Amino acid sequence: xxxxxxxxxxxxxxxxxAGKTTLTELLSKHYRxxxxxxxxxxxxxxxxxxxxxPRWSFNLQIFFLNSRLTQLLEIKRGTETVIQDRTIYEDAxxxxxxxxxxxxxxxxxxxxxxxxxxxxxxxxxxxxxxxYLQASVPTLVGQIQKRGREYEENIRLDYLKRLNDYYxxxxxxxxxxxxxxxxxxxxxxxxxxxxxxxxxxxIDSQLYGLF
Numbered sequence: 001x002x003x004x005x006x007x008x009x010x011x012x013x014x015x016x017x018a019g020k021t022t023l024t025e026l027l028s029k030h031y032r033x034x035x036x037x038x039x040x041x042x043x044x045x046x047x048x049x050x051x052x053x054p055r056w057s058f059n060l061q062i063f064f065l066n067s068r069l070t071q072l073l074e075i076k077r078g079t080e081t082v083i084q085d086r087t088i089y090e091d092a093x094x095x096x097x098x099x100x101x102x103x104x105x106x107x108x109x110x111x112x113x114x115x116x117x118x119x120x121x122x123x124x125x126x127x128x129x130x131x132y133l134q135a136s137v138p139t140l141v142g143q144i145q146k147r148g149r150e151y152e153e154n155i156r157l158d159y160l161k162r163l164n165d166y167y168x169x170x171x172x173x174x175x176x177x178x179x180x181x182x183x184x185x186x187x188x189x190x191x192x193x194x195x196x197x198x199x200x201x202x203i204d205s206q207l208y209g210l211f
Contacts, residue, residue, distance in 0.1 A: 007128035007207050009075050010083040013090055013171075014133030014184070015163050016155065017140035017147075022190045023133065023182075023199070024085040030200060033083040036071050040149075057099045058109040064091045065117060072124050088124065089176070092117040094166040102162070126176035129206055131199075134168070135184040137161050178206055 010033065012020045021037060028035040040046065045063050049056040068088040075082045092114060100110035135143075137160050144155065171181065180202055182189075189196040 006081065008078075008081055009072075009125070009127040010081065010129050010131065010203075010207075011087045011127035012083065012085055012131045012133065013087050013167075015135060015140055015160065015167055017142075017144035017160075018133035018135045018184055019143060019190060020085045020133060023131070024083050026189065026196055027200075027203070028083050030196075031081070031083075033081045034078075036075070036082055036084045038086050039067060053099065053104040057096075057105040058113060061091060061096050061099070061105070061113055064095070065113075065120070069120060069124070076125070084127070087127065087130065088117075088120070089170070089174075090167075092121075093170045094163055098159075098162050098166055102159075129178045129180060129203065130174065130176070131180045131182060131203070132167075132171050132174075133182050133184050134171075135164075137164060139185050140164075180206055 010027070012024050012027075014020050024035050024037065027033060043060075043063060045056050045060040049060045065088065068086070068091060071082075071084060072088065075084070096105065096110060096113055096117075099105040100107065105113075137157060140160050141157065171179070180199075182199055182202075187195045187198065189199055
């Protein structure tokens with residue numbers, strides 16, 4: 001029997017408040033995968049961005065693109081399986097186009113940014129499995145309020161809804177590799193152990209062909 005190829009890169013995608021970090025933590029413990037989190041505290045642009053989005057949107061997106069690329073290069077060099085909280089695709093297909101459409105990033109900056117992403121994309125490999133946490137806006141709002149991050153207090157409902165629309169459009173067209181969609185309105189993996197178990201058995205079947 002041929003040996004099952006060991007996955008190296010699992011990625012968790014989803015809108016603000018969908019539960020990416022929580023799921024990343026839970027799965028890294030279960031599978032002993034190395035977690036890579038979004039470094040919110042070390043981001044030098046985030047606070048300024050929420051104060052003045054048009055001024056800082058391009059800088060913020062370049063910072064995200066670079067930090068995500070650095071993570072991908074680390075994953076490629078390493079020998080262990082890594083689970084990544086948010087992907088490089090989300091910056092380019094969701095956050096940057098949304099900023100541009102809302103008039104918060106100029107066309108010149110967006111075109112420059114997206115061309116740069118398209119060049120980088122040819123150098124990177126997609127994840128062995130992408131897990132997308134799909135959630136309605138009320139669920140997102142509830143989870144954002146629960147964690148009480150200061151800079152997220154001003155996030156508007158229409159902003160979350162627009163991001164959700166971009167996410168769903170991106171996932172519908174996602175052809176990079178294996179995909180697992182989890183409906184977070186129904187699956188309460190953070191509180192319910194059996195809901196987490198359901199996700200784990202789906203991951204097992206996707207990665208290892210176990211049923």
